[in-house]
Amino acid sequence: MVAEDFKSVLREKRVFRPSKSFSRHSDIKSHAEYKKIYNYSVKNPEKFWAEKALQLDWFKKWKKVLVKKGDFYKWFAGGKINIAYNCLDRHIKAGNGNKIALIWESEDGKTREYTYSELLKEVSRFSNVLKSNGLRKKDRVCIYMPMIPELAIAMLSCARAGIIHSVVFGGFSSDSLRDRILDCRAKLVITSDGSYRNGKIIPLKQNADMAAEKCGFVKKVIVVKRCGNKVKMKKGRDLWWHQQMSKKGIKDEFPAVSMEAENPLFILYTSGTTGKPKGVLHTQAGYLLFVYQTFRWVFDIKDDDVYWCTADIGWITGHSYIVYGPLSCGATSLMYEGSPIYPRPNRFWKIVDRHKVTIFYTAPTAIRALMKEGNKWPNSCSLKSLRLLGTVGEPINPEAWIWYYNLIGKKRCPIVDTWWQTETGGILITPLPGATPLKPGSATFPFPGIVAAVLKENGKRAKPDEGGELVIRKPWPGMLSTVWRNDKRYKETYFGKFRHIYLAGDTARYDKDGYFWIMGRSDDVIKVSGHRIGSAEVESHIVSHKAVAESAVVPIPDPIKGQAIYAFVVLKKGVERNDKLRQEIINHVANHMGHIAKPEKMQFVDDLPKTRSGKIMRRVLKAIAEGKEDVGNITTLADPSVVDKLKEGRVK
Ligand code: 7RM
Numbered sequence: 148m149v150a151e152d153f154k155s156v157l158r159e160k161r162v163f164r165p166s167k168s169f170s171r172h173s174d175i176k177s178h179a180e181y182k183k184i185y186n187y188s189v190k191n192p193e194k195f196w197a198e199k200a201l202q203l204d205w206f207k208k209w210k211k212v213l214v215k216k217g218d219f220y221k222w223f224a225g226g227k228i229n230i231a232y233n234c235l236d237r238h239i240k241a242g243n244g245n246k247i248a249l250i251w252e253s254e255d256g257k258t259r260e261y262t263y264s265e266l267l268k269e270v271s272r273f274s275n276v277l278k279s280n281g282l283r284k285k286d287r288v289c290i291y292m293p294m295i296p297e298l299a300i301a302m303l304s305c306a307r308a309g310i311i312h313s314v315v316f317g318g319f320s321s322d323s324l325r326d327r328i329l330d331c332r333a334k335l336v337i338t339s340d341g342s343y344r345n346g347k348i349i350p351l352k353q354n355a356d357m358a359a360e361k362c363g364f365v366k367k368v369i370v371v372k373r374c375g376n377k378v379k380m381k382k383g384r385d386l387w388w389h390q391q392m393s394k395k396g397i398k399d400e401f402p403a404v405s406m407e408a409e410n411p412l413f414i415l416y417t418s419g420t421t422g423k424p425k426g427v428l429h430t431q432a433g434y435l436l437f438v439y440q441t442f443r444w445v446f447d448i449k450d451d452d453v454y455w456c457t458a459d460i461g462w463i464t465g466h467s468y469i470v471y472g473p474l475s476c477g478a479t480s481l482m483y484e485g486s487p488i489y490p491r492p493n494r495f496w497k498i499v500d501r502h503k504v505t506i507f508y509t510a511p512t513a514i515r516a517l518m519k520e521g522n523k524w525p526n527s528c529s530l531k532s533l534r535l536l537g538t539v540g541e542p543i544n545p546e547a548w549i550w551y552y553n554l555i556g557k558k559r560c561p562i563v564d565t566w567w568q569t570e571t572g573g574i575l576i577t578p579l580p581g582a583t584p585l586k587p588g589s590a591t592f593p594f595p596g597i598v599a600a601v602l603k604e605n606g607k608r609a610k611p612d613e614g615g616e617l618v619i620r621k622p623w624p625g626m627l628s629t630v631w632r633n634d635k636r637y638k639e640t641y642f643g644k645f646r647h648i649y650l651a652g653d654t655a656r657y658d659k660d661g662y663f664w665i666m667g668r669s670d671d672v673i674k675v676s677g678h679r680i681g682s683a684e685v686e687s688h689i690v691s692h693k694a695v696a697e698s699a700v701v702p703i704p705d706p707i708k709g710q711a712i713y714a715f716v717v718l719k720k721g722v723e724r725n726d727k728l729r730q731e732i733i734n735h736v737a738n739h740m741g742h743i744a745k746p747e748k749m750q751f752v753d754d755l756p757k758t759r760s761g762k763i764m765r766r767v768l769k770a771i772a773e774g775k776e777d778v779g780n781i782t783t784l785a786d787p788s789v790v791d792k793l794k795e796g797r798v799k
Contacts, residue, residue, distance in 0.1 A: 163552070163585040165561045169534070173447045173581025181582040181592070188595035189621070195596055196222075196624055199440050200432075203228065203475075204237045206405040209432075213622065218642040219629065220622040222433035223408035230412060230435045231307035232403035234474035235267040247479045250453070250502055251296045254343040254485025258502075259296060263477070266300070269392075271401035273304035276391045280367050282335060284309035284404060285411070289333040291315045291324055291355050293342030294484045297371045297388060298460050299470050301337050306412060306431075309404040313414040313426070316461025317342050317351060319741040325358035327416050328365060330426055331631060335367045337388075341374035345486045352378040359384075408432035414631045415463055417569040418681030419640060420652075420670040426631030427463075427569050434572045435475060437625025441573040441594060442472030445563055446506050447535060447580050455481035456508040456537075457495065462678065463569040464539055468508060472573070487513055492520035496528035496555075507555070508537035508563075512676040514547045515707050518554075525554045535580050537563040540677025541709045542665050548587035566590035566665050568651065569679070570641065572625025575599065576663050589662040596623055599663065601655050606645050609656065616669055617655040618648045671765065673702040674710050680744050682712075682765075688739045689714060689746075692732050694722045699755050700746060701769040711747035713772035715755060715793070724751045748772075748798040756793065759785045771797060 170176045175184065188195040193212040200209070200223060210225030238246065244264035251259045261269070282288065288305055290312055292298040298314070305312040313331050315324050328336065338355040341348040352370055356379070359365045370378065371388040380387075391397070412431050416424040446454060454473055458464035460482075473480035481502055487495050495517065499507060517524070536556050543551075543564055552562055562585060566576040575597045576590040583591050593599040598620040601609040609615040626649070630637040644650045654669045668674065671682040682700045689698040697717040705711040716732065718724060729749050737745040756767045770778040771793050778794075781787045 160586075163561070163587070165581050165583075166559070169561060170581040172449070173579070174444055175579045175582045178582050178584060181579055181595075184595050185593070189598055192596055192621060196436065200436050203432075203436060203439065204233055209408060215622070218638055218647060219634070220626065221409045221628075222430075222436075222624045226408040226432055227405045228408055228432050228435065229307065229309075229403035229406050230431050230471060230475070231270060231303045233435055233439075234303060234471065235263060235270060236403065238263045238477040239267060241477075243477055246477065248474060249296055249299060250479060250481045252481070252483050252498055252502070253295075254346070254489055261296065266303075268399045269296075269300050270303045270307055271399055272392050272397055273300055274308040274401040275397045276369070276394075277304060277308055277310060277335070278401075279394075279397065280335065280369075280386075280391075282308070282310050285311060286335075287311045287313060287331045287333040287414070288335045288337060289313050289315055289324070289328050289331070291317060291319075291336060291338045291351060291358075292371065293317050293339055293349075293351065293373060294459060294482055295339065295371065295373055296482070297337075297339070299482065302413070302460075302466075302470055303474075307401060307403050309406055309410065311411045311413060313416070314461055314466065315416070316459060316741075317349070318459075318461070318743060320737075320739055321354040321357035322739045323741055324354060325361060326423060327426075328358055328362050330416070330423070331414050332364055333362075334364060335369065336365055337369045337371075339371040339373040340378045341376045343374065343485055345489050348374045348376050350376065350378075356381070406431045409628065411628070413466065415466065415569055417463075418672055418679045418684060420672065420681065421683050423684070424681065425633070425636060425640070427627045428629050428631050429572055429625075430628045433624035433626070433628075435471065437573045437623065438467045438472035439475040441577075441625075442468065442476050442478070444579055445565060445574050445577050445594070446508070446537065448473075448476050448478050448506070452505045453479050453481060453502055453532070454506040454508075455483070455498070455502070455504045457483065457487070457513060458508075458510070458539075463572075467573050487517065488520070491524070492517060493524040493527060496525050496530060499530055499533060500528050503532040505532055506535045506537070507533055508539065510540040510677040511538055511543040511547055512540065512707060512709055514538065514543070514551050515709075518547060518550045519707065522554055530555060530557065533557075533560050535563070536560045537565055539565045539567070539574075541674050542667065543588060545587040552587070561585065564588075564590045566663070570627045571619075571623075571651075572627065575619065575623070576665070586662055589658075589664050591662050593663075597621075601657055601663075602645060602648075611659045612656050614654060614656040614666065616644070617651040617653045617663075617665065618645060619651065620648055622649075673700070673712055675712065675743050676708045678743050680712070684740065685712060685714070685736060685744055685746065688736045688744075689716060689732060691739070692735045694718055694728060695732065696720075697755060699763050699765065699768055701765055701772050703747070703772045705747070712745070713798070714746040714749045715752050715768055715772075716749055717752055717755060750793075750796050750798045752789075752793060752796060754786070754789045754792075756781070756789050757785050758783050761785075768793075774799070
């Protein structure tokens with residue numbers, strides 16, 4: 148699409164309505180019906196959620212739907228349940244044991260499939276392996292794995308046994324893994340010898356070794372043989388997955404542990420404004436209900452659908468919408484191991500055709516990257532199995548939306564632009580595909596039960612198109628229960644700005660028709676390819692380099708990644724500035740945090756713009772990094788003359 152077309156798309160206020168045949172077969176068939184359900188749900192939230200919760204299989208029914216203590220909420224108090232039981236046994240009991248639960252495609256094109264019965268068997272065996280290695284209810288396990296079925300199996304096995312899992316994205320460095328192991332005190336780490344990406348092997352086990360070495364409380368490391376590359380196995384600590392699974396006494400059955408509704412299920416670390424990543428804690432019942440209900444309605448799931456979410460399970464999207472959401476609904480979920488462009492840029496579309504994928508859920512960054520490769524790639528595939536598309540992770544620019552709609556969905560598939568966060572557990576603002584008239588770039592309306600609003604600094608509701616902080620006014624079942632062992636941080640981060648109201652950390656507006664438009668983060672979080680990176684974290688890694696005195700990083704727009712990182716660096720006295728050092732500092736960050744946190748550009752500066760009280764004015768740095776002439780009001784700067792020098796040295 149050329150620039151002119153793009154402008155016409157923006158000018159054209161077209162609304163895209165679901166086709167009659169799509170609506171007819173959906174659970175929620177019209178916008179009017181949505182509004183009716185929505186109004187009921189927010190007038191009687193506890194009744195609404197309790198009715199939905201009856202669809203799940205409980206070991207013991209709850210006593211109270213919601214118990215509130217300050218800003219902490221307990222859902223389904225007194226109830227007993229197990230999420231893995233609801234994802235597996237429940238469907239087998241209903242006669243669906245032979246339905247395909249997971250389809251896996253490896254980067255080199257191999258396929259493995261598991262029926263619900265087969266998956267239950269693997270999960271139960273691995274729960275037994277965990278138990279035989281001394282793990283007990285509420286212990287923590289870190290999972291550092293590529294996108295292979297054993298990853299999903301490991302998560303479900305933990306859940307079945309009441310063990311808390313913490314999945315660490317395989318693209319993270321050994322330092323990041325170590326920080327997470329330390330924070331949650333994991334007794335056991337599950338990894339693999341390696342991971343394939345673009346045809347190359349990434350040595351995961353080596354990273355896991357470096358991380359575990361410094362953590363004496365890690366008693367065992369279980370290793371899946373994936374690539375067959377050579378790895379060192381530490382005696383007494385390291386065990387092969389396949390040997391453990393086939394060892395004597397490991398049975399195919401493992402009764403799911405009856406868990407209190409509010410018992411922890413998993414910890415997932417995510418970046419915030421300050422300091423180290425937060426361990427977002429989700430619990431068994433509320434999380435399960437929320438991913439179940441959102442998956443059903445947002446993806447309009449039918450018995451014969453083949454659903455594919457391209458996220459990595461190392462992020463919340465994979466937890467909720469590759470594993471727990473689809474499996475709790477008894478759906479067929481596809482999981483792909485490798486790169487979207489390997490061996491060629493039509494890989495995604497080939498997978499869609501090969502497995503007859505009907506629902507496809509991906510991120511704007513992937514859409515933009517594939518769009519750049521040209522139309523011939525999707526046009527060389529049929530894509531006729533598709534009936535619904537989704538996007539998540541960052542705002543989708545209308546240009547990418549239209550391309551996705553026309554070239555992938557062939558103008559036939561609704562697009563659900565789903566807004567949510569690690570903390571929210573599942574989707575909060577989203578179209579319902581058979582009901583909602585779509586506007587490209589808008590996440591449209593809140594899901595039933597969700598009370599979203601846009602507030603101004605003074606806490607008053609913003610007017611249409613005015614913009615402000617996105618907040619959620621009422622609790623919902625999928626919300627985080629706390630920050631792992633840090634209730635204070637939970638309260639300060641999410642309920643510190645407006646009393647008793649959940650602060651999302653995004654700026655947003657709603658238009659005259661009530662559509663929500665998410666504009667981006669309001670805090671110092673940078674979204675690189677849809678992944679959350681805390682600026683404070685990148686800065687502390689830059690500063691940990693011996694040549695660096697001080698640093699500040701800001702986001703710059705990037706046509707593919709959405710945002711990239713621009714770093715301002717003050718070197719120590721007497722250190723010479725050169726390109727070699729610049730590269731060295733950039734690599735230093737990549738080694739310590741992982742590749743996604745790598746600054747795209749780095750500018751050496753004498754001083755950072757600071758207020759008289761010593762606060763770095765990021766707003767000014769952001770304007771400079773973006774190449775703006777006007778950097779706004781600088782009267783509060785201690786030394787306004789730094790601005791011109793910063794402008795001169797800008798890295799283009
Ligand atoms: C699911 C996920 C959360 C942040 C969130 C937003 C941004 C996510 C959308 C979006 C605009 C969307 N979890 N975000 N989805 N912005 N439209 N549909 O991404 O914890 O990693 O990030 O992502 O800024 O606060 S996350």
